[in-house]
Each structure stands twice: as C-alpha cells, then as structure tokens.
Amino acid sequence: MAGGKFSFTGSGDVRVCSGGRTLAAAGDVIVIGDRTFRLADVDRVAYHAAARPHQASYALGLARGRVRSRFVFDAFRGGSELEDARETWRRLVELVETAACPRIARAAVDAIAAGATARFGGGGHAPIDADADGLRRRRWCAPKVPWSRVLGVDLRAGEVRVWTGGPEPELVTAMAGWNAVVLPRVVGMMVACEKESPGSR
Incomplete structure (x- = not known):
C-alpha cells in the first residue's frame, strides 16, 4: 500500500x-x-x-x-x-x-440501432456523432464517414483517432470529452454489425 x-x-x-x-x-x-x-x-x-x-x-x-x-x-x-x-x-x-465502458458502449449501439445519434468527445476538439449510417465531426456540413470505411479507432496522446486507411486519421476528438474513450468499443460493434448485414455481402 x-x-x-x-x-x-x-x-x-x-x-x-x-x-x-x-x-x-x-x-x-x-x-x-x-x-x-x-x-x-x-x-x-x-x-x-x-x-x-x-x-x-x-x-x-x-x-x-x-x-x-x-x-x-x-x-x-x-x-x-x-x-x-x-x-x-x-x-x-x-x-x-x-x-462501466462495456455497458455504456452497448447502450450507445442500441440507441444507434433504434435511430438515435450518439455523441462522443469534445473537450477542445469537435465531438464525433455516430448514427446508423456512420460517423461525422459535429460541424456544419461535415461529411459523414460510412461504417464500411472505418478500419479502426485508437487512443493516443490524449486523442481518440478514427482511421480509414489514409496516412492521417479521418476523425479526431479529445479523450477528455464525455464518452470519447468508449468510441473504440462502439466502432468495433458497429463495424461488426455492418459486415454481418445482408447489404454488405
């Protein structure tokens, strides 16, 4: 001790x-x-x-x-x-x-599946919104990244980073924002659901 x-x-x-x-x-x-x-x-x-x-x-x-x-x-x-x-x-x-995090992530995925939008992050960066179609930075006219393009999410140097295959992350928000640290779990579940959906086959 x-x-x-x-x-x-x-x-x-x-x-x-x-x-x-x-x-x-x-x-x-x-x-x-x-x-x-x-x-x-x-x-x-x-x-x-x-x-x-x-x-x-x-x-x-x-x-x-x-x-x-x-x-x-x-x-x-x-x-x-x-x-x-x-x-x-x-x-x-x-x-x-x-x-806490697994339950919060599951609740977010259930809400997204029901048609709601879940928000992650903020705290110095724009939050990231997630809905049934994908992810987008919460800014006016920000483009949406469909779930099919998302390859993964990591946490590094105080940031949550969403990757789609480019040399730089597609979306970034601060770990200090509410539920930002839950986003990797949510993305993992949503991407898995996307791959299992009939339209992806």
Missing part, C-alpha cells in the same frame, strides 16, 4: 487526495468529493493523462444524468510519487473500463 497522497490495496481499493478533494474507489463505487457514483449507473465517463519526464497529470470524469464530477491529480518526481500515481491511474482506468 502506498501512503500519503496516494493509497491502494491489494483488493483494488484506491484513494487519492489532490487540491483539497478526495477520490476514493472501492468495488464498483467511486466517490469524488461529496458525490457518489456507482459504475453500474453512470452514463458518461472521461479520462486522460499527460506525462512528461518529471511530471504527470491525470483526470477522471464520471456522470449520471445531470450529476457529474471530474477529478484531476498531478505527480512530480520525488520518491515514489510518479510510480504511485501511475499505479493509481492504472487501477482507476481498469475499474472504469471493466465496470
């Missing part, structure tokens, strides 16, 4: 203190300040990290309806602080990716 600013246990519990606020995670519950989030109930998530040789910054956001909160913590070289922060971050992301 680490001590001081970061603490975590072998059972997966995590506690971080930063800027006069505390984040505590136990089981499928994360408490940020005075707000409690059951990961089985949240409908939006966001996380991103920025690391330099002697400093790292991490942010986690959770939302349920109108209730939302973001928590940011930094680490600097000195003792084991950077290592403790990295381990804390790994555990938090693993928890969110396991307990």
Whole structure:
C-alpha cells in the first residue's frame, strides 16, 4: 500500500487526495468529493493523462444524468510519487473500463440501432456523432464517414483517432470529452454489425 497522497490495496481499493478533494474507489463505487457514483449507473465517463519526464497529470470524469464530477491529480518526481500515481491511474482506468465502458458502449449501439445519434468527445476538439449510417465531426456540413470505411479507432496522446486507411486519421476528438474513450468499443460493434448485414455481402 502506498501512503500519503496516494493509497491502494491489494483488493483494488484506491484513494487519492489532490487540491483539497478526495477520490476514493472501492468495488464498483467511486466517490469524488461529496458525490457518489456507482459504475453500474453512470452514463458518461472521461479520462486522460499527460506525462512528461518529471511530471504527470491525470483526470477522471464520471456522470449520471445531470450529476457529474471530474477529478484531476498531478505527480512530480520525488520518491515514489510518479510510480504511485501511475499505479493509481492504472487501477482507476481498469475499474472504469471493466465496470462501466462495456455497458455504456452497448447502450450507445442500441440507441444507434433504434435511430438515435450518439455523441462522443469534445473537450477542445469537435465531438464525433455516430448514427446508423456512420460517423461525422459535429460541424456544419461535415461529411459523414460510412461504417464500411472505418478500419479502426485508437487512443493516443490524449486523442481518440478514427482511421480509414489514409496516412492521417479521418476523425479526431479529445479523450477528455464525455464518452470519447468508449468510441473504440462502439466502432468495433458497429463495424461488426455492418459486415454481418445482408447489404454488405
């Protein structure tokens, strides 16, 4: 177990203190300040990290309806602080990716199949909208990228990138935006559905 600013246990519990606020995670519950989030109930998530040789910054956001909160913590070289922060971050992301992201992605795919539009990202970049026909940057007259052209999605340097085969990503949004980190799962399911549809054969 680490001590001081970061603490975590072998059972997966995590506690971080930063800027006069505390984040505590136990089981499928994360408490940020005075707000409690059951990961089985949240409908939006966001996380991103920025690391330099002697400093790292991490942010986690959770939302349920109108209730939302973001928590940011930094680490600097000195003792084991950077290592403790990295381990804390790994555990938090693993928890969110396991307990929340698959369900949120499935809900988005179901909504798209029912004719709705799901939105991903923002936070410095235009969000990406997804509907039954494909993906498009949420900007006036932005072209749509059909699901048949999408080859994959990755997360890199704080961005979510959609690839169609060119040397540059076709669409980009920020990981800091709500549900941006869920987009790779959604794209995977939608592309698989597209390949299985009668019209693609």
